[in-house]
Amino acid sequence: MTKDDRYGATDDDYGEYSAEAESEANAEDSESESSNTGENVETNGSTEPDALPFIFARRTVKADREAMPVYVQDTTAGKINDLERELSQQFDGDKVMALDVREALIRAGLENANDVQRVMKEWGYGRR
Template structure:
C-alpha cells in the first residue's frame, strides 16, 4: 500500500461528479433550449421549487465532498505497529464488505475515532488495560 493510497491523495472518485450531473442533468449533450429560456420563466421555475417546501436531501459525506481530505482537519496520530496492522486489516475487511466503493484509509480512521467516541466505555477499558488509573 503506497502512502497516497493510505492517506487518500489518489483514488477518491466520489467527489469527481461534474456539477451538472450532481443535479441529475444529462451532460451528454448541450441543451439549446436552456439558453433561450427567458428570465421570467427561470424565476417562475425557481419559485415553484422554493414553494414546494421540500429541502433537497443532504448527500452522505463521501458523495458531498470534493476530495477525501475536504472538510477535515489534520490530526496526527502515532500508533504502535500492532495497532497499524489492525487498522490495515480492518481496511481490507471493509474494502471487501463495501465491494464497489473506494474505501479510503482516512475514512476508516475517522470511523474508528467516531466509533470510539460513541463508545467511551470501550475507550476507558483500553486505557485501563494500558495502565491508566493505577496511580
C-alpha cells in the first residue's frame, strides 16, 4: 500500500474542475446580478443551495482539512480498505479519495454517537 493509497493522492482532479467551475459561476453571477431587478443576491456560495459540493469546491484533497493522525487495529484497517473499494465501485464515475472516505466515517460516527458508545463498551469501556 502506498502513501497515496493510505492518505489520498494529492492529484485530486476535482480541484481543477473547481477553478473552471468557479470562473463560470462568477461569470454567471455577474450576468444575473446585472439583469437583476433590484433583488439582493448573495454570491459567496457558502449559503446558496446550489453551491458547489465539497469535492468540487476544494483545491486539493487535503485543502481545508486539519491533519489528525489516527491509529487503528489491523481488522479496522482492513474494513476501511474494503469500504474504500466498495465505494469506488459504487461511485464509479468519481475518483473516490481515501481521505474523503475516512472523514465520512468520522462524520457518520459523530452523527451516530450511540454506535460509537456501543463499540467502546465492546472494547471494555465502562467495566471499572
